[in-house]
Amino acid sequence: MLALTQRTYGGLDAVEMADLPVPEPTADEVLVEVHACSLNGSDRENLAGSPFYSRVGGLRRPRRPVPGSDIAGVVSAVGHEVSEFSVGDEVFGELAGYRGGLAEYVATKPRLLARKPAGLTYVEAASIPQxxxxxxxxxxxxxxxxxxxxxxxxxxxxxxxxxxxxxxxxxxxxxxxxxxxxxxxxxxxxxxxxxxxxxxxxxxxxxxxxxxxxxxxxxxxxxxxxxxxxxxxxxxxxxxxxxxxxxxxxxxxxxxxxxxxxxxxxLVVPQSRADLEAITALVTSNIVTPVVDSTFPLSEAVAAYARLARGDNQGKIVVTMR
Ligand SMILES: NC(=O)c1ccc[n+]([C@@H]2O[C@H](COP(=O)([O-])OP(=O)(O)OC[C@H]3O[C@@H](n4cnc5c(N)ncnc54)[C@H](OP(=O)(O)O)[C@@H]3O)[C@@H](O)[C@H]2O)c1
CATH class of the missing domain: 3.40.50.720 (NAD(P)-binding Rossmann-like Domain)
Structure with missing residues (x-):
């Protein structure tokens, strides 16, 4: 599968596109076919390894090479211990550890994922979580x-x-x-x-x-x-x-x-499905609206990061996979 990978902390030369194996979900994970992944200020921090708290996932280099935390997509496989989602469910949410989303597939525990409201596109849903x-x-x-x-x-x-x-x-x-x-x-x-x-x-x-x-x-x-x-x-x-x-x-x-x-x-902001569902209810009721700055195909994820690194984005940059 196509994925953005980050070898070390630094500037844009620390990330590149790669062909990786599709991850195998463990018994308590789901495999999500990612349709969209939005970028946050935390992705810019995770690229730079600064502030220092962004190195929680690896002191010298990220332990999980694929960056990207806020995804929307479709469940394409479920581990045998997972009962809350089935193949074909449309989901969105933040990934634990803020990494793994800038790829065609990600395996993750379903704890943080929520069902995507039918009225939201994948791009809109991916722009909400963090x-x-x-x-x-x-x-x-x-x-x-x-x-x-x-x-x-x-x-x-x-x-x-x-x-x-x-x-x-x-x-x-x-x-x-x-x-x-x-x-x-x-x-x-x-x-x-x-x-x-x-x-x-x-x-x-x-x-x-x-x-x-x-x-x-x-x-x-x-x-x-x-x-x-x-x-x-x-x-x-x-x-x-x-x-x-x-x-x-x-x-x-x-x-x-x-x-x-x-x-x-x-302010401590926990990664929370309940919070995600609460704010999304305000989105689907038209009380608040997520703001999408721009979209980039996954093959141009480095350019999406370049826009984020320059600080040119006004709202969310969203990388689309399909
Ligand atoms: N507390 C928690 O539990 C928790 C949870 C998740 C995330 N976070 C953190 O929350 C932050 C979220 O930021 P974000 O995603 O909105 O980041 P962002 O996209 O980088 O936005 C920050 C904005 O602030 C501007 N800016 C830079 N310096 C400024 C200054 N001195 N005064 C006023 N504005 C300035 C930036 O402009 P330029 O682009 O020109 O620099 C940019 O427009 C991240 O640091 C992330 O790590 C915290």
């Missing part, structure tokens, strides 16, 4: 009508669904990213856009004590700085960013809370 689960955990139950929400890194793979869900829940959204993504961020619902290269929302007077919720997809500021942009009682959640900031946020949380009353912490 971004959708981040949006669900970051926003649902936290944003109420009239709340002010800042999304840092709003214009990439995960941000648009965070913006969309915050808007759907009645929030006023400030979206922060590169200046050339401002039109896109307005189109997906942002009320205000900020060019991160021109303005630092953590310091700027316009943002002082303004937000009920800050969702930070690319955290690089000290947890002792970001609270300045929060209203009293507000919440900041780091989703992705540097390992140093991630580690600093853990001990900082009680200190910032004691000093300011604001909640500055890390």
């Amino acid at each position: 971004a959708g689960c981040i949006a669900w955990r970051a926003v649902e139950g936290r944003v109420h009508p009239g709340d002010r929400v800042l999304v840092n890194g709003a214009g990439g793979a995960g941000g648009p669904l965070v913006v969309g869900l915050a808007k759907a829940r009645g929030g006023e959204v400030t979206a922060v990213d590169r200046a050339d993504k401002a039109d896109f961020m307005h189109r997906i619902g942002a009320n205000i856009t900020v060019d991160f290269e021109a303005e630092d929302w953590a310091d700027h007077a316009d943002h002082r004590e303004r937000y009920d919720l800050i969702v930070d997809l690319v955290a690089h500021r000290s947890p002792f700085r970001v609270h300045r942009a929060l209203r009293p009682g507000g919440t900041y959640r780091m989703v992705g960013g540097s390992t140093r900031i991630l580690l600093a946020a853990l001990p900082a949380r009680p200190l910032v809370k004691a000093r300011t009353g604001k909640d500055v912490g890390v």
Whole structure:
């Protein structure tokens, strides 16, 4: 089968197309004929091996060579211990360990897979899992009508669904990213856009004590700085960013809370079928819409990675197999 493989951590020269054997599902796995696999910021991190947490799947090189985590496809074989899916079922979801999806077939335990709604294409379904689960955990139950929400890194793979869900829940959204993504961020619902290269929302007077919720997809500021942009009682959640900031946020949380009353912490987004089904129900009810930036055939997966690496994507890049 055709697959993208990654030999080491690094730049685009670390990935190449290869012909691999179709994997054999074990007794508790299903074999999925992959139709589409979307790319996330985590795929860019897994390619670079940076931040350091992206090396959990192999310190010097990835133990599982095929990258790609968010898939949609059709079950083509089931191990004899699997009872919840049958051959022919249309499924989608995140792959455990965030790898294996950029291939014509992947064998995986069915725990994280959900049934693909008939009304969604494979491309749409593949664009939901990681971004959708981040949006669900970051926003649902936290944003109420009239709340002010800042999304840092709003214009990439995960941000648009965070913006969309915050808007759907009645929030006023400030979206922060590169200046050339401002039109896109307005189109997906942002009320205000900020060019991160021109303005630092953590310091700027316009943002002082303004937000009920800050969702930070690319955290690089000290947890002792970001609270300045929060209203009293507000919440900041780091989703992705540097390992140093991630580690600093853990001990900082009680200190910032004691000093300011604001909640500055890390958002843990578990790989979860229940979360995927919850956010997908909002997609099929037209409450939120996944945003597809572009599609590439599997044979051009390296070019898809090149677009991701340049940061040119506005929403999800999706690689299609069929
Ligand atoms: N917490 C958890 O449990 C969990 C679970 C899954 C994933 N994650 C993490 O969540 C993050 C998801 O990000 P994503 O998929 O949306 O990534 P992405 O596609 O890389 O999007 C990030 C966006 O932020 C922009 N950006 C870069 N530097 C910025 C800055 N200083 N200020 C504001 N914006 C900036 C990027 O622009 P450029 O392209 O120009 O750089 C890009 O548009 C990843 O780090 C991933 O590892 C966390």
